[in-house]
Amino acid sequence: MKHISVLKDEIIHFLQVKDNGLYVDATLGGGGHTIDMLSKAKNVHVYAFDVDVNSINEFKERSEYKNFSNQITIFNENFSNIKNTLHQQNIMYVDGVIADLGWSSDQLESIPGLSYQQLDQDLDMRFDKSLFVQAKDILNTAGKDELSQIFYLYADFRGNENQKLVDAIRKFRSNKLFAKVKDLVQVCDSALNLKRIQSKSRRHTVYSRVFQALRVRVNNEYENLKRFLVDSLEVLKINSRMCIITFQSGEEKIVLDFIKRNQNSLKILSQCSDGNFVRPSIEELTKNLRSRSAKLFVVEKV
Ligand SMILES: C[S@@+](CC[C@H](N)C(=O)[O-])C[C@H]1O[C@@H](n2cnc3c(N)ncnc32)[C@H](O)[C@@H]1O
Structure with a gap:
């Protein structure tokens, strides 16, 4: 099943990608959001993370990657290591961070055990084969x-x-x-x-x-997410934004808890007047049913 990136327009709207900016895509996957960021302004550089080496290799086959390859640095790393990995590259601060949590539809085939419908697959479920x-x-x-x-x-x-x-x-x-x-x-x-x-x-x-x-x-997902959020805030420049797409309530709770703990250094941007966070439009839901559980949390470091 081909992966369709979710909340693309919304991410681009909130992230406000600017010329010469440095951005992190913490969950490269098929690269939909990375390519959007690179296309929206001049001379942007994206530092992209993915624990799954297959996703990285498949992304590198895309023609869009070839067009932008000198503006992307890819790490086969867990996003929980965001701060150390960037610092090792002498990148101390970035202009924006995005994370589109969970797994992509492409991984249904390459990572055995993710779906209950693939009855004969092994019960493996590791994104990162070194686990x-x-x-x-x-x-x-x-x-x-x-x-x-x-x-x-x-x-x-x-x-x-x-x-x-x-x-x-x-x-x-x-x-x-x-x-x-x-x-x-x-x-x-x-x-x-x-x-x-x-x-x-x-x-x-x-x-x-x-x-x-x-x-x-x-995959130790919740611990990785907690560490990622804390360290992302450290590498984010003042007045820059972090966009997180969650797909389930456990992830949401962690993001909301993080926002609450850091309320003095963050401004929430994606909360609607009814208190809910931005969700896919009806147009997007019609095209991509998998987006139905997505929620977008956007914060600005103040
Ligand atoms: C939903 S997909 C991202 C799709 C991508 N935004 C796109 O538009 O194609 C999530 C990706 O994040 C990766 N991933 C999940 N947890 C991760 C982690 N802790 N660190 C790095 N990558 C992770 C998965 O392997 C998967 O490729």
């Missing part, structure tokens, strides 16, 4: 409390549902080790009685939450 622990290792070895915490903290499974899920995982692995996506789907079906739920979209939501919880744990 040691895969999703199946967690399912096969984590204790009762750890599993319970993973599903509670990263996907809000509480009480009975949480317990049933954990018990079903432990029961499954007492006979056979988790290996494939279909093993986890089978456990979800039996633990949460999903076959009984008529609505396809409600079933989808439950599977997605289970898979999301493991993905967040495997």
